[in-house]
Amino acid sequence: MGTSAIKERPLASLLQYGPVILQNPLSREEFVVLANQFPELRLEREANGKVIVMSPVKKGSGRRESGVIFFVYRWYFQNRKGEVYSSSTGIELPDGAIKSPDCAWISDERLAGLPENADEDFLQAMPDFLVEVRSSTDRIAALKKKMTNVWMKNGVRLGWLIDPYAEKAWIYREGQDVEEVTGFERRVLTGEGVMPGMELPLIELIG
Numbered sequence: 001m002g003t004s005a006i007k008e009r010p011l012a013s014l015l016q017y018g019p020v021i022l023q024n025p026l027s028r029e030e031f032v033v034l035a036n037q038f039p040e041l042r043l044e045r046e047a048n049g050k051v052i053v054m055s056p057v058k059k060g061s062g063r064r065e066s067g068v069i070f071f072v073y074r075w076y077f078q079n080r081k082g083e084v085y086s087s088s089t090g091i092e093l094p095d096g097a098i099k100s101p102d103c104a105w106i107s108d109e110r111l112a113g114l115p116e117n118a119d120e121d122f123l124q125a126m127p128d129f130l131v132e133v134r135s136s137t138d139r140i141a142a143l144k145k146k147m148t149n150v151w152m153k154n155g156v157r158l159g160w161l162i163d164p165y166a167e168k169a170w171i172y173r174e175g176q177d178v179e180e181v182t183g184f185e186r187r188v189l190t191g192e193g194v195m196p197g198m199e200l201p202l203i204e205l206i207g
Contacts, residue, residue: 019137025049031098035090042087047095054137061135064164064205065102068131072103075191075198082107085123092122093154101130101151105195126155129194133205134163147172158194164205 026034031045042054057065069086076084085091085104092098104127114125130151132143140163147161152172159172169181169189181187184202191198 019055020053022051022053026051028096028098042100043098044090044100045096045098047093047097057135060164061133064162065133067204068133068162068200069103071200071204072105072129072131072195072198075195076105079197082128083111085127090122091127092124093126093150097150098122099146099150101127102133104130127151128156129158129191130156131160131162134161134165136165140166144170148178158192160189160200162202162205167202167206169202 026045026049028045031043031049031051034051035043040056042056044052044054046052056062065087069084073084076082082105085101085106087100087102089104090098090100091104106123106125107128110125110128118124132147134140134143143161147159147170151159152174155174156172157174161170161172163169164184167182167184169184169187171179171181171189173179173192181189181202184206187202189200189202
């Protein structure tokens with residue numbers, strides 16, 4: 001990218017190299033305003049108000065995320081239980097942080113506790129199941145930390161972290177050690193007891 005393009009679009013230029021952390025912390029209200037002003041950006045907020053700005057994913061990552069959502073939503077369509085959410089959904093944690101997995105499913109039991117006007121706010125129910133798919137600018141160590149310290153710590157029952165570049169996946173189960181899966185050929189991840197019958201053939205995420 002040329003110098004003139006960088007001057008015209010400095011944030012977009014920086015996001016090519018990975019997430020950008022804003023210097024000043026934002027309140028929840030300020031974060032909402034920012035998210036409304038820049039709907040094209042992926043934003044997350046830490047409990048201390050620190051805001052992380054991430055670029056829209058590239059072609060390959062978008063295709064892989066869509067593939068994951070397809071298999072999860074197909075299970076939902078067949079069973080009509082709970083609700084499925086995409087990566088554009090902000091999930092508000094008890095400590096005030098606002099995070100977004102690449103795909104999430106929440107059971108009817110957890111959704112029942114939401115207020116009537118919940119559709120116009122960040123999601124305030126913890127997913128039963130979720131998926132994080134590594135993109136080219138993601139650090140796998142940071143994603144593992146997010147899985148453990150954010151999602152599993154706050155009540156996710158089953159989570160998948162998928163690295164299509166290394167052809168590895170990690171299965172996070174509530175109260176159990178993490179299981180590592182190596183190689184995508186003939187490997188299928190399942191919804192186990194959380195989403196019985198849901199399957200994701202990992203070979204669909206290669207390339």
